[in-house]
Amino acid sequence: MAKKKRSKRQSIRNSDFFNEPLYGMDLNFKSDDARTAGPTESDEVDQHGEEDLSEVLARALKHSGREERETHGFHTYPAGMHPDCAADIIAACPGAVHDPFCGGGTVLVEGILANRPTSGTDIAPIALLVAATRTAPxxxxxxxxxxxxxxxxxxxxxxxxxxxxxxxxxxxxxxxxxxxxxxxxxxxxxxxxxxxxxxxxxxxxxxxxxxxxxxxxxxxxxxxxxxxxxxxxxxxxxxxxxxxxCMPQDLPEATLKYGDARVKTAPSMVDLILTSPPYPGVYDYLPMQQLRYAWLGLNPGRGYIKEIGSRRAFRAKERGEALKTWQADTTSWVATQAGTLNPNGRMAIVVGDGLVAGRVVDTLYPTIEAMEAAGLTIIARVSTDRPDHARNTTRTEHIIMGERQG
Ligand SMILES: C[S@@+](CC[C@H](N)C(=O)[O-])C[C@H]1O[C@@H](n2cnc3c(N)ncnc32)[C@H](O)[C@@H]1O
Known part of the structure; x- marks a missing residue:
């Protein structure tokens, strides 16, 4: 049964995100200040499913603000997961951890800190560079x-x-x-x-x-x-x-590989897939790093074509068509990744509504559908509204957990 929890409302730090940047949201700070815009503090959290797990997920969703312990926050990466959100979910799910959209490596840092076999993939060369550094010994x-x-x-x-x-x-x-x-x-x-x-x-x-x-x-x-x-x-x-x-000694090494989440899996079977895929139409992860590619001599190559849910895809296509592509991509990566879950293994997806031409794009039900189509049973999920005052709209963020039956 659904129930609602209240927590104190705080001012929304990122409310003035949207002022016509070329690529994605404008965080209004110089990224190299080593600041990471964490999620805003949640107001209400809707909880569904197994009580203990939905409590864990609700707590995970409520973490807000910047967290710069260990290597977190060293190099900004847009839309990073809150480190304590990753830590809470990992603590509740034993075994090997994989993040198929690892970005700057938040999940990977928390995976090795929890002493778990940990792996991650991404198609962005900057993501792989940053994640490797943040998990270095x-x-x-x-x-x-x-x-x-x-x-x-x-x-x-x-x-x-x-x-x-x-x-x-x-x-x-x-x-x-x-x-x-x-x-x-x-x-x-x-x-x-x-x-x-x-x-x-x-x-x-x-x-x-x-x-x-x-x-x-x-x-x-x-x-x-x-x-x-x-x-x-x-x-x-x-x-x-x-x-x-500040990292403890003798941590396991995280395995990092270049790879498209629709195809590339963890190197072996895992017990927890914890990830935050791109929210539809919000960012252009690859083009936004062009200055870095030029200085570092990196070439994202076909990564530009492989990027899922990019803002430019939603601009180039008619909204309905772009949504269909995003849904097909979601179905595809969820099925691929679910195939590497051990019996009773879990997949936890942190995903927020997209924003296309000022209109909110729901991500909850397409994600649940993709997980069920991949043979996972939804065992817990939580959602909270993130008000966007600048655009006079509200987008909802979710954590959905599915389990592969043993
Ligand atoms: C929301 S970010 C992940 C942020 C990460 N959780 C963190 O805390 O830093 C989404 C990531 O998905 C990656 N991505 C987009 N399309 C992809 C694909 N087809 N396969 C793998 N990674 C992809 C982007 O490069 C980006 O790094």
């Missing part, structure tokens, strides 16, 4: 700091370097030169620390640019005194070093 902290010091020293030399053509107009010339020298200095380091250094480098690329944020391509020209880009890089490397040192 604490033993990397010292080599990272030493390498970052050398890279910063190297980049102080007045050498003229090449800057990718695509990024030139987004930076003051001296800032682009400092970034170019950092990039070149990283290449001189031991490959074992490359991906950590590249993540640190990636984490400063928006803050030092004229771009407003990861999710908004609006330009706001800023002025950075010479040398401060190098200082920022070094400071961020020390921050990451400290964050890695």
């Amino acid at each position: 604490m033993s990397m902290a010292t080599p990272l700091r030493a390498a970052a010091r050398r890279v910063t020293e190297y980049a102080k030399q007045p050498i003229e370097v090449a800057v990718p053509e695509e990024v030139v107009s987004w930076y003051e010339p001296h800032v682009a030169q400092e970034l170019g020298r950092l990039r070149d200095g990283i290449l001189k380091e031991d490959p074992a620390v490359h991906s950590l250094l590249r993540t640190v480098f990636s984490s400063i690329l928006i803050k030092t640019s004229f771009r407003d944020s990861d999710t908004s391509s609006r330009r706001t020209p800023t002025q950075r005194p010479p040398g401060t880009t190098l200082t920022l890089f070094h400071k961020k490397a020390r921050l990451l070093g400290r964050a890695l040192e």
Whole structure:
């Protein structure tokens, strides 16, 4: 039977998201401030299904605000799951964990912190880079700091370097030169620390640019005194070093693979699939990282075509047609992933309503249908409204848990 819980209403931190950014929501902050916009505090939570589990899910959905423990929050990733939401759900479900839309790796960090075999996939190269760094062993902290010091020293030399053509107009010339020298200095380091250094480098690329944020391509020209880009890089490397040192010793390694969730599964059978797929029509995850691709020499290739529920797909097609595609994609990835669940294994999907041309797109029932079609029994689900005052609308966010019968 459905029941309602009340919690104190708080101001909605992200209420002014929507002011015509090119890509997705505008979070109105410079992403490299190491801030992650957490969900807003839930007002009411509708609970259905098994009482104990729906209590867990309701608590998970209510977590709000920024959480920067361990490596969480080091490099922003849009629409990240709240770390405590992931932690609560993992604690309630024993066994191996997989996230087929792992993004910046929140679920993976919580999976290894809970000492579980943990794996994840994504089609975004930046997601894989960030997730790998956030799950790196604490033993990397010292080599990272030493390498970052050398890279910063190297980049102080007045050498003229090449800057990718695509990024030139987004930076003051001296800032682009400092970034170019950092990039070149990283290449001189031991490959074992490359991906950590590249993540640190990636984490400063928006803050030092004229771009407003990861999710908004609006330009706001800023002025950075010479040398401060190098200082920022070094400071961020020390921050990451400290964050890695906060991770316990001897954690399991997370397995990370590039892969389309409709096809690619965990390397072996798992007990919990915990994920947050793209909400329909809200973000363009791959194009929003173009500055980073250019600096890091990454090519998302066919990822652009494989992205599910993108904002651009909803703009390009008639709404009904785009919805059908999103539903077919949802049915497909849920079926693929359900195939790797052990008997009594569970799938928990955190998904929110989409927003297309100012109209809300329901995600609850299509997701339930996809889970049932994949042979899962819905054992608990919770929903809460997230008011969007700027658009004078309300979107609902859900956690739906299905179980494979033993
Ligand atoms: C909501 S984000 C996940 C955020 C993640 N839970 C976190 O806490 O950082 C959705 C992710 O789905 C990825 N994605 C989109 N289409 C995909 C597909 N077909 N297969 C795998 N990943 C996909 C995007 O690149 C993005 O990283």
